[in-house]
Amino acid sequence: MRDFAAELENRKQAGLYRTRRLISGPQQPALVSDGVPLLSFCSNDYLGLANHPDIIRAATDAMPETGLGGAASHLICGHHDAHHQLEVRLAAFTGRSSALFFSTGYMANMGVISALAGRGDTIFSDRLNHASIVDGCILSRARVRRYPHGDMDALADMLAGADGHKLVVTDGVFSMDGDIAPLSELAALCRAHDALLVVDDAHGVGVLGPQGRGSLTELGLSEEDVPVLIGTLGKAVGTSGAFVAGSQLLMDYLVQKARTYIYTTAMPPAIAAATCTSLELIEREDNRRSHLQSLIGEFRRQASLLGYELMPSRTPIQPIMVGDNWSALALSQALEAKGLMVTAIRPPTVPEGQARLRVTFSAAHSREDLSRLLAALAECRSLINRPSAEAV
Numbered sequence: 001m002r003d004f005a006a007e008l009e010n011r012k013q014a015g016l017y018r019t020r021r022l023i024s025g026p027q028q029p030a031l032v033s034d035g036v037p038l039l040s041f042c043s044n045d046y047l048g049l050a051n052h053p054d055i056i057r058a059a060t061d062a063m064p065e066t067g068l069g070g071a072a073s074h075l076i077c078g079h080h081d082a083h084h085q086l087e088v089r090l091a092a093f094t095g096r097s098s099a100l101f102f103s104t105g106y107m108a109n110m111g112v113i114s115a116l117a118g119r120g121d122t123i124f125s126d127r128l129n130h131a132s133i134v135d136g137c138i139l140s141r142a143r144v145r146r147y148p149h150g151d152m153d154a155l156a157d158m159l160a161g162a163d164g165h166k167l168v169v170t171d172g173v174f175s176m177d178g179d180i181a182p183l184s185e186l187a188a189l190c191r192a193h194d195a196l197l198v199v200d201d202a203h204g205v206g207v208l209g210p211q212g213r214g215s216l217t218e219l220g221l222s223e224e225d226v227p228v229l230i231g232t233l234g235k236a237v238g239t240s241g242a243f244v245a246g247s248q249l250l251m252d253y254l255v256q257k258a259r260t261y262i263y264t265t266a267m268p269p270a271i272a273a274a275t276c277t278s279l280e281l282i283e284r285e286d287n288r289r290s291h292l293q294s295l296i297g298e299f300r301r302q303a304s305l306l307g308y309e310l311m312p313s314r315t316p317i318q319p320i321m322v323g324d325n326w327s328a329l330a331l332s333q334a335l336e337a338k339g340l341m342v343t344a345i346r347p348p349t350v351p352e353g354q355a356r357l358r359v360t361f362s363a364a365h366s367r368e369d370l371s372r373l374l375a376a377l378a379e380c381r382s383l384i385n386r387p388s389a390e391a392v
């Protein structure tokens with residue numbers, strides 16, 4: 001029999017044991033965690049929409065019309081008018097011909113990748129891709145080649161020697177580093193090698209590009225350049241779920257083949273209705289993005305001056321590199337003692353020796369919130385014995 005207790009004890013010894021906080025109240029920078037008020041810098045609610053009154057009202061207004069439960073899968077009798085309207089809205093938002101609404105980003109990646117590649121095919125996946133992409137690759141039973149993070153020369157060499165259908169998959173914005181994939185180069189390489197490109201823009205949607213239309217729109221990459229776009233709705237969009245956007249033919253294909261679309265209950269339609277309202281706010285309110293960018297710029301300047309090592313990121317994901325697991329935990333705990341919540345991210349979420357604090361910003365943070373974080377970081381600098389960014 002498997003010794004659960006011993007395995008868990010090993011994890012604890014390695015500084016890898018994970019625990020859950022109990023949050024009460026809505027998601028916002030001022031959180032109540034296990035009964036203690038904390039200022040949070042760790043959610044993915046980048047635009048501060050998770051608790052927006054207009055979006056909440058859209059959900060509650062929809063419910064008398066739609067009821068609550070999804071009740072059946074989309075292919076049985078769960079495909080509601082509200083889901084359809086959201087798909088039309090998402091296609092327009094992303095500048096694609098059509099879109100398909102999934103229940104979560106995890107399921108979208110699992111379903112799309114395993115539908116588009118199979119035995120005899122080869123998938124090329126960036127080493128730092130999200131866990132749901134890694135699992136989608138495994139589920140597909142295709143041969144999987146992981147290329148070094150963002151390394152287009154290595155990818156070109158791998159593509160040249162591959163058999164079967166070729167599929168290249170990447171995060172748009174990398175979830176633990178905050179950097180952006182070389183998307184234009186990827187599009188060109190995929191065209192040259194007749195490979196299908198899949199971009200998961202979970203952290204770009206709502207944040208990057210004109211009106212928050214995402215990383216691909218920012219670069220002017222069309223449906224021809226990137227045939228398969230995946231986005232999630234639980235992060236900047238502030239609701240729940242995910243989508244795939246691309247050609248009508250692709251959606252028709254996925255409806256037949258994506259098992260995580262077919263064999264799961266449809267999302268409550270009221271969530272789809274609320275998401276439409278959120279997309280309107282995202283398109284209309286540029287001030288959220290400009291405030292967010294000014295917080296990010298100020299954080300990077302000040303944290304670098306304090307001697308913290310940051311990553312080359314211009315997104316709301318701003319990791320502070322620490323290195324070993326215990327120091328990352330110690331820094332996170334010291335900040336918490338000062339009333340701040342910043343999560344330590346450890347292996348296997350990031351590579352061994354690259355433990356970090358993952359600081360994330362939201363348009364709901366105020367200048368004062370940022371000042372509190374920077375003041376606390378100034379006091380905690382001595383907790384990590386890593387050379388300062390300037391010294392390297």
Ligand SMILES: *Cc1c(COP(=O)(O)O)cnc(C)c1O
Nearest residue numbers: 104105106130171175202232234
């Ligand atoms: C969060 C995330 C997902 C998963 O999305 P959920 O809707 O939370 O399941 C997928 N891909 C990336 C890159 C993510 O960061």
